[in-house]
Amino acid sequence: MSLPDSFIVHEHDVLVIGAGGAGLRAAIEASAAGVKVGVICKSLLGKAHTVMAEGGMAAAMGNVDDRDGWEVHFADTMRGGQYLNNPVMAEHHAKEAPARVRELEAWGAVFDRTKDGRILQRNFGGHRYPRLAHVGDRTGLELIRTLQDHGIHQGMEVFMEMTVVSLLKSGGRVNGALGYDRERGRMHVWKAKAVVLATGGIGKAFRITSNSWEGTGDGHALAYHAGAELMDMEFVQFHPTGMVWPPSVRGLLVTEGVRGEGGVLRNSEGRRFMFDDVPDAYRNQVAKDEEEGWRYVCGDKNANRPPELLTRDHVARCINREIKAGRGSPHGGVFLDIAWIKEKIPNSSAHIQRKLPSMYHQFKQLAGVDITSERMEVGPTTHYVMGGVLVDGDTQESCVPGLFAAGEVAAGLHGANRLGGNSLSDLVVFGKLAGEHAAKFAKANRAIEIDPAEVAAKTAALEEPFARRTGENPYAIQSQLQDAMQDLVGIVRTHGEMERAIGIIEDLKQRAKNVAISGHREFNPGWHTAIDLGCLLTVSESIARSAIDRKESRGAQFRDDFPQKDDACSTFNMVCRKSADGSMEVSRRPLPAMRAELKSVIEKMK
Amino acid sequence: MASPASQNGIHESTRTVEFRVWRGDRSGGAFTSYSVQVTQGMVVLDCIHRIQADQANDLAVRWNCKAGKCGSCSAEINGHPKLMCMTRMDALPADRPVTVEPMRSFPSIRDLVTDVSWNFRMKRRIKPFKPRKPDHADGSWTMMQEDVDRVQELRKCIECFLCQDVCHVLRDHHKHDEFIGPRFLMYTAALEMHPLDTEDRIADLKQENGIGYCNITKCCTKVCPEHIGITDNAIIPMKERVVDEFYDPLTRLFRIFKPR
Known part of the structure; x- marks a missing residue:
């Protein structure tokens, strides 16, 4: 039996799924190793969500403060992740990020400069020293464009606007992927010796999110259904500052860079409420008063950071509390004020526009607010998932041989909470590692034939919605799922509400089987939404089930019924896998052991 | 689903706007009319999404970031090349229909999507x-x-x-x-x-x-x-x-x- 002629078949050594920062970096590395590489992007090349990253990429280069180094960065990352991180990954990340930044410069990236002509670094939440290499507030664009423009000359084959719907396997090993192209709706089979997942996040599982339509957890679901394990899925980062008004832009990101440049948070009474609640782990790193906080922003090495630059999980909860207590802004947020720095520096308007140009335009054009003279209204928005495919810390390979993952779709680096700026560096550090090891795997293993029967069965399921005259509207199901996740598995969680969410998810899963699609297969967003829906349901279930079983509050997870951190829960990660009967199995996996050397680094930095 | 703002008891004015959206493919096409309920602060892309969700599930459109950062949702609005996500409804004339068509310098694929x-x-x-x-x-x-x-x-x-x-x-x-x-x-x-x-x-x-x-x-x-x-x-x-x-x-x- 062979594949019908209607399938378009491609053959590569390494197939990279996703073309944001991690995917492109992996593809570049694998190409450099001399293997044949294919890259699949869900959108056009260069439009992936990486483009939205604003503040910068964390790398302990010490250009602005020479006390910085890999050990401080490592300790900051572990502290921010509440020590659930994989220490091996945190070590790779802290040690290798500076070289990855310099490499971007060698490929044409143009970072903002220090006065003596080196790469400038800025302050960010949870980072002890100014550490984020940046380009104004459009660092993600610089990163993706640099990788794209370098990558297209390295010999990789790029498939734009194509979506993978299933990984293919034989003999326990991954041997390719099945997908479709948006333009014509044709089916494609990619044969590959190794596959790198670099599909990004899951934000679209929630109603209020900074993510685009693409953030539907495709890679998480592909890996899960192929037998890989998902870890830390309960940890979803709600970025503290998303836009709240007008309604159509609710959730849109407001960079932490605003706070890094001196922006402060106030409630409706004008109080800087962040001073009211400083966690113990950070008490000796936070400014005593507003004056010291401003000195920190200005670069005074003896000053501590303002409390607005605490970790995102904490800031988001504080904002949420102010809003719930009735001290919010008119449209249900709090106030973020950068305009106030006019009291401190001359020409503050020009300064703000230079440091935060996209924020200036975003507010001006979409909300009619001039941030150089007016306060912004902001509130938490679903931004990032710390959880993802469980991978080996040195190679990024999952428990499925030949299947690798890097970037947001992989778990491990960030633990219970990610520090701002650690994502862009994550992409390039682990994109490179994944590409390198996927290429190695491809060289060491021969190709395995795909099974046409497997492809036929999976394709038939995709085409069913067209056969139905009447049925469910995929947009309506997606919207109901988003409401359930937002309301019941959001910033503040309880057992009862999450059980209700599971009930809704189970119900929606049944209804999703009865989706009907009008029109034909060419560029049909209704059909695409129906397909993405399956991924969102899988991801949502794993978030809710993991969150139910972590009976404590830690990092991004806050349980109203277990409001304290529990030492007994500091020893494991939650892991989901698909059991033999197809149901989701959740278990507790002991944390990987930490080398004595790394333990002593953490102690030293406490 | 109540909008977040109305949950806070803030009244928002709504008006009905007539859209003329180009529907078609490589072989040709025509404008189709849709009526959209427009609330304060909405941009053209929001309206297109609303049409897509309620009236035409298969309306093809490219978009990603919805914040003017990715450059996906380019189109011609009332004849002017613009990003749909950055064009506010209240910046367009209220007294006539809003036309939305694909970029005309590139071959059409479907509806608002062109081959770039x-x-x-x-x-x-x-x-x-x-x-x-x-x-x-x-x-x-x-x-x-x-x-x-x-x-x-x-x-x-x-x-x-x-x-x-x-x-x-x-x-x-x-x-x-x-x-x-x-x-x-x-x-x-x-x-x-x-x-x-x-x-x-x-x-x-x-x-x-x-x-x-x-x-x-x-x-x-x-x-x-x-x-x-x-x-x-x-x-x-x-x-x-x-x-x-x-x-x-x-x-x-x-x-x-x-x-x-």
Whole structure:
């Protein structure tokens, strides 16, 4: 039996799924190793969500403060992740990020400069020293464009606007992927010796999110259904500052860079409420008063950071509390004020526009607010998932041989909470590692034939919605799922509400089987939404089930019924896998052991 | 689903707006009318999404970030090339229907989606960045901010291709084989002005990339959503370099003796 002629078949050594920062970096590395590489992007090349990253990429280069180094960065990352991180990954990340930044410069990236002509670094939440290499507030664009423009000359084959719907396997090993192209709706089979997942996040599982339509957890679901394990899925980062008004832009990101440049948070009474609640782990790193906080922003090495630059999980909860207590802004947020720095520096308007140009335009054009003279209204928005495919810390390979993952779709680096700026560096550090090891795997293993029967069965399921005259509207199901996740598995969680969410998810899963699609297969967003829906349901279930079983509050997870951190829960990660009967199995996996050397680094930095 | 604002008890005015959206494919198409309930602060892309969710599930449209950062949702709104996500409804005339059609300089795929692959092919044609040797042992260079300001301005480009859409050399004269368009003239300029770059792309600009076709009407600059000075800061300086290299008698003489 062979594949019908209607399938378009491609053959590569390494197939990279996703073309944001991690995917492109992996593809570049694998190409450099001399293997044949294919890259699949869900959108056009260069439009992936990486483009939205604003503040910068964390790398302990010490250009602005020479006390910085890999050990401080490592300790900051572990502290921010509440020590659930994989220490091996945190070590790779802290040690290798500076070289990855310099490499971007060698490929044409143009970072903002220090006065003596080196790469400038800025302050960010949870980072002890100014550490984020940046380009104004459009660092993600610089990163993706640099990788794209370098990558297209390295010999990789790029498939734009194509979506993978299933990984293919034989003999326990991954041997390719099945997908479709948006333009014509044709089916494609990619044969590959190794596959790198670099599909990004899951934000679209929630109603209020900074993510685009693409953030539907495709890679998480592909890996899960192929037998890989998902870890830390309960940890979803709600970025503290998303836009709240007008309604159509609710959730849109407001960079932490605003706070890094001196922006402060106030409630409706004008109080800087962040001073009211400083966690113990950070008490000796936070400014005593507003004056010291401003000195920190200005670069005074003896000053501590303002409390607005605490970790995102904490800031988001504080904002949420102010809003719930009735001290919010008119449209249900709090106030973020950068305009106030006019009291401190001359020409503050020009300064703000230079440091935060996209924020200036975003507010001006979409909300009619001039941030150089007016306060912004902001509130938490679903931004990032710390959880993802469980991978080996040195190679990024999952428990499925030949299947690798890097970037947001992989778990491990960030633990219970990610520090701002650690994502862009994550992409390039682990994109490179994944590409390198996927290429190695491809060289060491021969190709395995795909099974046409497997492809036929999976394709038939995709085409069913067209056969139905009447049925469910995929947009309506997606919207109901988003409401359930937002309301019941959001910033503040309880057992009862999450059980209700599971009930809704189970119900929606049944209804999703009865989706009907009008029109034909060419560029049909209704059909695409129906397909993405399956991924969102899988991801949502794993978030809710993991969150139910972590009976404590830690990092991004806050349980109203277990409001304290529990030492007994500091020893494991939650892991989901698909059991033999197809149901989701959740278990507790002991944390990987930490080398004595790394333990002593953490102690030293406490 | 109640909107978040109405949950807070804030009244929002709603009005009904008539949309005329181009529906069709490679073989042709026509405008279809839809009525949309528009609330305060909505942008054109919101309306398109509302039509898609309620009235036409299969309406094809490209979009990603919804924040003017990715350059996916380019279209012609009331005849003007714009990003749908950054065009507020209250900035459009209220007394007539809003027309939305795809970029007309590129072949249609379906509805608002066009085939922009030509742009990706043009980019590959341009010689990539080639830096000089690093200044320092750790692989880094010294570059001053004032020396990179201009390059950073040009690198703000989000590749929405609205400048390509509006350029009459492409739109009216279809010189796609001989002219790379403002986006890639600017891309070349950013490489040429990069303080570390050692490659020479001036001859290519003059010959296969057709910079001479641009007659500086500045239409590209006018539609740029990033407000980049495409004409003044990128194309004109490149034209000057072409003139210096190919038409200046002294330079031509010098070129004969210059070691390549």
